[in-house]
Amino acid sequence: MNTTPASSVEMKDVHLAFGEKEILSGINLSVPQKARLVILGQSGGGKSTLLRLILGILRPTKGEVTFKGLTVSRMSRLRLNRMRQKIGMVYQYSALISSLSVRDNLALPLEELTRKSRDEIDQLVDEKLELVGMADARDKMPAELSGGMRKRIGLARGIIMDPELILYDEPSAGLDPVISSVINELIISLSEKIGATSIIVTHEMDSAFKVATHMAMLYQGTIIAADTPERFKNSDNPVVAQFIAGETEGPILQAPQKT
Numbered sequence: 001m002n003t004t005p006a007s008s009v010e011m012k013d014v015h016l017a018f019g020e021k022e023i024l025s026g027i028n029l030s031v032p033q034k035a036r037l038v039i040l041g042q043s044g045g046g047k048s049t050l051l052r053l054i055l056g057i058l059r060p061t062k063g064e065v066t067f068k069g070l071t072v073s074r075m076s077r078l079r080l081n082r083m084r085q086k087i088g089m090v091y092q093y094s095a096l097i098s099s100l101s102v103r104d105n106l107a108l109p110l111e112e113l114t115r116k117s118r119d120e121i122d123q124l125v126d127e128k129l130e131l132v133g134m135a136d137a138r139d140k141m142p143a144e145l146s147g148g149m150r151k152r153i154g155l156a157r158g159i160i161m162d163p164e165l166i167l168y169d170e171p172s173a174g175l176d177p178v179i180s181s182v183i184n185e186l187i188i189s190l191s192e193k194i195g196a197t198s199i200i201v202t203h204e205m206d207s208a209f210k211v212a213t214h215m216a217m218l219y220q221g222t223i224i225a226a227d228t229p230e231r232f233k234n235s236d237n238p239v240v241a242q243f244i245a246g247e248t249e250g251p252i253l254q255a256p257q258k259t
């Protein structure tokens, strides 16, 4: 058996329902190691749900999600916690703890999950802040920072444990175009510097095409297209073409999932 799978994450025929409502109805997706996969899809279509399945916060009602060849839903609590230490999560609203300084927000996972000394932790915090260009913000409180700065700190926190996989949920939503470009460049440089695989959920087409090495489109509960950004741009799939162009006319149904 090959012990180093070519894929970081794989989904095989993944179904997920909340009560009677099926959100995902047969997802097949393979995320190559070190790829930056952008997942496109309508609001409420289940993109964040996909990320929660990868983290093992949700279990598929049918099918299988694997991380580095291991089935997430079959992991013990201990294994799941270990796996989550290898996954960095970057949220739309940064999700910093408002009562803690930037330094303490970043240090928290290291203090809770590792046995590193205070000096080692400080060094790692400084390193990550340097990577996102926020070394000066070390002793600031989150409320003292702008939205774009908080986002960068959120990125630094997402990579504090040197993750093998980074999950981004709407990383550039609500940012001005310049800050948004800074975030896009950071997503690319972080993935290259730490050699991580990235999965990015976004609605912002400009960002999507800037950062993606691979793209997938979620529509009506399934992945209807998975390809290179170049082929996505020229897709003759009418749903993909309409979504990318942001047109109101076309086959896309307003209701995001099957009823």
Ligand SMILES: Nc1ncnc2c1ncn2[C@@H]1O[C@H](COP(=O)(O)OP(=O)(O)OP(=O)(O)O)[C@@H](O)[C@H]1O
Pocket (backbone or CB within 6 Å): 018, 023, 041, 042, 043, 044, 045, 046, 047, 048, 049, 050
């Ligand atoms: N815990 C839950 N219980 C019940 N329904 C849920 C739960 N979590 C999500 N949903 C529903 O599942 C659907 C998909 O939600 P999800 O957040 O994954 O969509 P999304 O594609 O990320 O949307 P957006 O782009 O607007 O953030 C929505 O209809 C949502 O209301």
